[in-house]
Amino acid sequence: MSFLAIDIGNTRLKWAVYDAMHPGARLLAHGAVFIENIDTLAEDEWKDLAAPAAMIGCCVAGDAVRRRVEEQIEELWDFPPVWVVASSQEDEVVNGYDHPSRLGADRWVAMIGARWHLLNAGRPRPALVVMVGTAVTVDALDASGHFLGGLILPGHGIMLRALESGTAGLRVPTGEVRDFPTNTSDALTTGGTFAIAGAIDRMYRNLTARCGEPPSCWLTGGAGWKMAPHLGQEFELVETLIFDGLLHIAQRRAQAKLAR
Structure with a gap:
C-alpha cells in the first residue's frame, strides 16, 4: 500500500510517495514544484504515479493553494485529502x-x-x-x-x-x-x-x-x-x-x- 505525503510551504510544494504508512518507509517517488506551477501536478509529476491508497499533508500557503491541490488529487485518485493542523x-x-x-x-x-x-x-x-x-x-x-x-x-x-x-x-x-x-x-x-x-x-x-x-x-x-x-x-x-x-x-x- 503506497502512501502520499505533501508539504506545501510558502515557496514550493514538496511531495513523496512511500511504500507504507510509517517513518522510515521506503521512498518510491518524490518531487517538488514552485507554488505558481502546482496546477500542472495532475498532468505532469503525478500523471504516471501508481495510485496511492491515502494521503496526508500540511499546508501554510493558504486555503486557495490547498484547494488547487485537492482538486487535482480528486481528479486522479479516489480518496479524501487529509491535512494536519496544529492542535493542543x-x-x-x-x-x-x-x-x-x-x-x-x-x-x-x-x-x-x-x-x-x-x-x-x-x-x-x-x-x-x-x-x-x-x-x-x-x-x-x-x-x-x-x-x-x-x-x-x-x-x-x-x-x-x-x-x-x-x-x-x-x-x-x-x-x-x-x-x-x-x-x-x-x-x-x-x-x-x-x-x-x-x-x-x-x-x-x-x-x-x-x-x-x-x-x-x-x-x-x-x-x-x-x-x-x-x-x-x-x-x-x-x-x-x-x-x-x-x-x-x-x-x-x-x-x-x-x-x-
Whole structure:
C-alpha cells in the first residue's frame, strides 16, 4: 500500500510517495514544484504515479493553494485529502502556544517528526527544531515533549529584498560568508547568515538553561544545508523531517482508529 505525503510551504510544494504508512518507509517517488506551477501536478509529476491508497499533508500557503491541490488529487485518485493542523496535543507532543491552532502546521509537524526520531533512538531529551526556508523558525521542546515556544524570523531572501527596497544601491550579486567581509555582496550574505545563526544560538542557550541540559538539535527546510556549516552547535540535518512527522501522525491515527 503506497502512501502520499505533501508539504506545501510558502515557496514550493514538496511531495513523496512511500511504500507504507510509517517513518522510515521506503521512498518510491518524490518531487517538488514552485507554488505558481502546482496546477500542472495532475498532468505532469503525478500523471504516471501508481495510485496511492491515502494521503496526508500540511499546508501554510493558504486555503486557495490547498484547494488547487485537492482538486487535482480528486481528479486522479479516489480518496479524501487529509491535512494536519496544529492542535493542543498530537501523540507525544503537547502544544504550548497561547492559541494552539494558530501555530504553523509545518512547525507542528516538524516537531512531531523530531520527537519521533528522539524516542525511536531511545533518547527523550530537549530538542531544538530549526527550519530554514522562506522564513526561519526555531522551536523548543522540553524532554517530555512539551512545546515551550519558538522564534520566526526572515530567511535570507526576505532579508536581502528588505535591504534592497529600503536602501539605495544595494542591488548586488549574492556573496559568500566570510569572517570579515570586505565587499558589499559578502557583507549582505554574511550579515543574514550570522543573524540567523545568532537567533538559533540564543534559543539554544535559553533551552539549555530552562531544561538543565543541552538539547538535541534538528535542522530541516529547503535552505537548511546552507546554514549547517555556519552554526555553532552540532545539528542533525534531516531533510525529510516534515515527511517523517506526517507519516508518524498518519500511523498513530490509523492505530488509534483500529483500537476503537
